[in-house]
Amino acid sequence: MRLRFSVIICAIGFFVSDLALANDSRFENITSKILTQYNYIEGKFEQERTLQGINRVIRSNGRFSIWRDNGIYWETSKPLFQATSFSKGSVYYWTDESNCESVKNDSYQISEKISQLMLAFFTADLKQLESDFEVIGKNTNKGWTIILDPSNMYVSKAVNRVTISGAEHVEKISLELATGDHTNIWLQVTTKGDKPDAENQNRILAAYLNEYCAE
Template sequence: MKRLVVLLGLLIISPLALAFGLDGLQKQLSEPAVVSGPFVQEKHLRALPQPLISKGRFVLARDHGLLWQLQTPLRQDYRITATGIDRRDPSGWQTLPSRSAGAEQNRLFFAVLQGDSSGLQRDFELALSGTAQQWQLRLTPRSLLLKQIFTRIDINGGQFVERIELSETQGDSTVLRMPESHGAAVLSDAQRNDFAN
């Protein structure tokens, strides 16, 4: 009888575990109005023995966009919204050309952090595994242009995105770690000001 109960339990639980799909991931990642935290970015270049490391903070606001604030080794702020990508200089926010390689990579980060599966599916084959608490998403490029840049993109997370690895065709890679992200209901005054100006 005990084995039967265990077997029935497994049969009931298994479909629920398998039910976590791209729609569930998108809903989970877009649930908080604001997600923010520190990040560490490692750029692994074939020509260098050690990775280039940069650190900073990010703010992802569902109704506004993404603030990407590099703090070391240099200070540089980016703002990614539906209208484009801006970089802050001493005179304020300046719009970047929409076709630059950096702009494309930032747009991709924005889609990934939001869990925008419909946006990502236009450019990638998506393969999701795991559960809502511990999931892995592999993006394999569809378009010829992206295939020339990336071999794949691997994303891991739980409640939020925790790690993104971009593997490039020439053997270089970028690893982005965001292990201390947290959600909030509203933006701080400073964050709201950064999105408004």
């Protein structure tokens, strides 16, 4: 069993908040609010990356869509288009607005695992997520903060620590990678509902439906 660390990290941002919430009953309330109140949320994000050996912060932004039990669509708009769909055991990269391709992993099961982990977050499948992190949670004046230290050795080879904070929703995710790189992501939920519109449905499920995506 050898995981592709780079791919594994992609799951972290999503499922950590769920683990943190499992730490405290007050978190559980918030969790249930986030997870069960709406089947679908979408919003915008801002991201800053500090890379070892580079004296410049790399900034990007974009949008996200999360549809419970179905999948996630994560799109970077600036400085250029980058998008990923996670749905039903698959991970697909969008090469442009209308075409995507399967993640070129030699072991297909890694994509499946990542996809499962992320969907587990939104379906509150805590049992599946708990095994990868040690979770420390605390309430703050504005909301809550969760610190996640990897207990899974594969994850620990790629990431040192993940910090999640928020109030009603996850608002900020900080990633400290094993290479010394830092990533901060700010999330802003703009739409909540039962299901995405047709376009976002296609974005999330494109890979699953295999409509746009090449294997």
